[in-house]
Each structure stands twice: as C-alpha cells, then as structure tokens.
Amino acid sequence: MSKQQPTILVVNDDGITAPGIKALMETVQQLGRVVVVAPDSPQSGMGHAITIGKPLRLDRVELYDGVEMYKCSGTPVDCVKLAVNRIFRGKKPDLCVSGINHGLNNSINVLYSGTMSAAVEGAIEGIPSIGFSLDDYTLQANFKPCLQYVRQIAEQVLQRGLPSGTLLNVNFPAGDNLKGIKVCRQAHGKWAEEFDERMDPHKRPYYWLTGEFQLNDQGQDTDVWALDNNYASVVPVQFDMTAHHAISVLNSWGL
C-alpha cells in the first residue's frame, strides 16, 4: 500500500440507498478514503448498459456523515465513467468496489449484473476492481457475516493488485456458517425463461420476465459448487471475450 491513504470508489446497482452499499462503504472506509457514486434508482439487470441517447445527472448527496457521495441518473457503468472523468478527473482511485449486491451474481449472472458490469468498467479503466454479492435479495439481508472477508479481499487487492485485464467476482452464501473462501471458475448455467403473460385492462397482453436457473455443470471447482457448500466464491473475470481456442477452428473454414 502506498504511504498516502488509498482512494476507493464504491458503486453498486441496487441504488444509493441500498443497505448493501452502506455495508460495503463502512467496511472499506477502514482501508482508505471513500467516494461513493451510485445510481439514484435500482439498476439490477442493467448489464454493461451505458446511456447514449439522453444526458446524465450527477448530484452530490449527504446521506452519511463525512462521506463524499454522489447519485447518478444513469446505469452502474455510467457511474464509473462519471466518477473517473468528473470526480477523480484523471487521478484514478486505487480500488473500485461494487455492491454488496442484494442477490447472487454467480455463473452466467455475471453478464446480466449491473454490479459486476460496474466492476468490469473499473477494470477496463485500469483500476483494481471487485464486485461483491450476497445470496439474499431482501432489504433485510444480513451482510455482517461476510464483511470480514470483504475487508480481507479488498486489502489483498490493494496490496497486490490484480493480473492485467482481470477483476474479481466475489459471492457470499447467506447465513453465518461461512466456511472460508474458494477461488473458482464461472459455472456453466443459464436461465430457463418462463414469461408470465397477463392481460391489461384494454385486453392487450404483457409479459413479466421470470424463470429458473439451470445448472449445466457438475464441477467442484465452480462458484455454484462453492456457494452450495457454504464457501464464498472468488472468480477472476476478464473482459477479453475472445474465444481464443476457436480461432484455429474458424481459420480451417477457409472463409
């Protein structure tokens, strides 16, 4: 750690008033100077969306004593972009933490998650970045049992950095029986959608997205396995989406 106090950007996708971001902010405050930039409304499932067709608001708010906080009208990724460009102004933070999300972001959920996309954007900016999520969707989620691990992982990343082009996806099981941490890969899985069709008062149909997670992976080295066995899962994530192993296959096609 540098002798100067490190600066830490805290973001999320559940919105600036979510209990999860308060728990995360209070935990990393022990490690450095914190700046919070979070959406002014819930942005779950926003993935890596950015706001192109309309302008953004970024306003200072005073929610907790002595904490520099801003609410943003955009997506989680917009929050990171605005933080880097308008608040830190080129002097990048030493760490970007996102969450703690109310709900898991393991397996394929890394793609849909605004929490994780904010952390991905931090990593694209060259900032060591971590997304944290807890297996509890409720406002009453108990973050306490995982906070010592949040602190430990954040501290390690501040000290050691992360391999170039990577970030961390950290998920916690609910409850206080946490057995420790497992470094994992993303489990193969997908959502099987079941749209709930309803009729509006004008007899026109509309659809609610709903569905069930399907695990297609029996590996014991996955995030799903770790969480099922009461471990916190830590998956290193990259934003190079190239399927390098498929390049030779395609070259053999003679396109």
Next chain:
Amino acid sequence: MSKQQPTILVVNDDGITAPGIKALMETVQQLGRVVVVAPDSPQSGMGHAITIGKPLRLDRVELYDGVEMYKCSGTPVDCVKLAVNRIFRGKKPDLCVSGINHGLNNSINVLYSGTMSAAVEGAIEGIPSIGFSLDDYTLQANFKPCLQYVRQIAEQVLQRGLPSGTLLNVNFPAGDNLKGIKVCRQAHGKWAEEFDERMDPHKRPYYWLTGEFQLNDQGQDTDVWALDNNYASVVPVQFDMTAHHAISVLNSWGL
C-alpha cells in the same frame, strides 16, 4: 443443413425500422424461414441489460410482405428471450443473427453493444449466433458491399455449427474496397470519456457521454487491424468470463 428449411431469428439493437435489420433479413431469407424480433425503439449501448422491474410488450407488426415480425418494448436481450420462449416455444431456431448494426462493435465495444449482447444471449440459449456490424453510423449506410459475406458466413455457421459456448462478432469496414475476411482476436482498447457538461434552464448541470477510442494494441491479429486494412473481422466470442490464467495467481494469495 437439415432437409427441412432452417429457421432463422433476426434481432438488432437499432430498432425494428433500421435499414440494417432490413438488409440482414433480406440476406438470410435466402437461407431459410425468417422470424424478426426487434426493439420498438433504438437500444444502442444497452449491453446485456434485461428488463426486470417492468413488464414487456411483444406485438406482431407487418412491415415487409410475408415476413413474420414482432416489435418488443424491451432490450435486445429481452427480444431473444421472448423469441425463444413465446414465439419459438422450445423449438429453437437453427441460427440467430443480430444487426446489421449501424456502427462498429469491434474491440471493447463488444461489451457495450446491444447487437452483440443479443447474439451472446442466442449463444447462451445454445443457438449458433452471429452479430454483424458496419462502420457507418448513418441511416444512409450502404450495406450492399458486405451482404455477400454476411450470407457466406451465415451459410457456413448453419452448415458447420460453432464450437460449444462461442458465437461470432463480425465487423465490416465502410466502402466497397473489402479485401476479404480475417479471423481475429478482440483488440485491447478502451474509451477515454469526455463528458460534455451543460447547464439546464434552471442552472443545474447535466452531462452528455462522449469520448474517443484509445487503441492499446499494436497486434496485426486484431479486429481493429483487420478493419483498418479493409478486411471484415470475425472474432469468436465466448461468454465464460473466467480469467482461467488468474486462478493459480489467486490461489497463491492464501485467501
């Protein structure tokens, strides 16, 4: 190709009235039975966003003679989910093509792009999927020079399939000097944001996202290099975001 005519799902992020989706639809109609499901408004930059907090509309439209078309109030990924669940109903299409996007989706843009995220969602559903983009943002974009390549690539994917867990990101340079196709990797690059700050009539600031693409990659095996040299770039993309090479690094931390 199976003896039955293949079914082809056509999606995009520029919206159902964009010239790019018309060009794509007309091209793949030569290969099978087409169903178009596209957003009812532009959804550029939506990334892998899905709609959770509000319901979705999906309505049949008649834009072009004899083509089964639907407009959807959601994101490009919502379009794919609704198509699979409500239109194809379990009998998945043989191919999913997305685009042709008005504007490039090379390098890091694969993450922000609604066009590419729709193709990623197709691949998650197990459907051979391809995203197509042209380096021309305008409504007047000339898609003609790339259509023979669109057809050729779509035909090959229908015949051969794609390696498990992968899809294709195909980008075309503008103009009619196309020299051929290069199979590439995603170039390392990022957007350097420059938010344009303005004042509203009530003296409150607002921000427009703008910026410049920064290439951090001198490789001649990248999509950026191919496009700069008048080749169409074909990048195999995967949705396993695990940085497998970083797992051993993290294990050495003793978390």
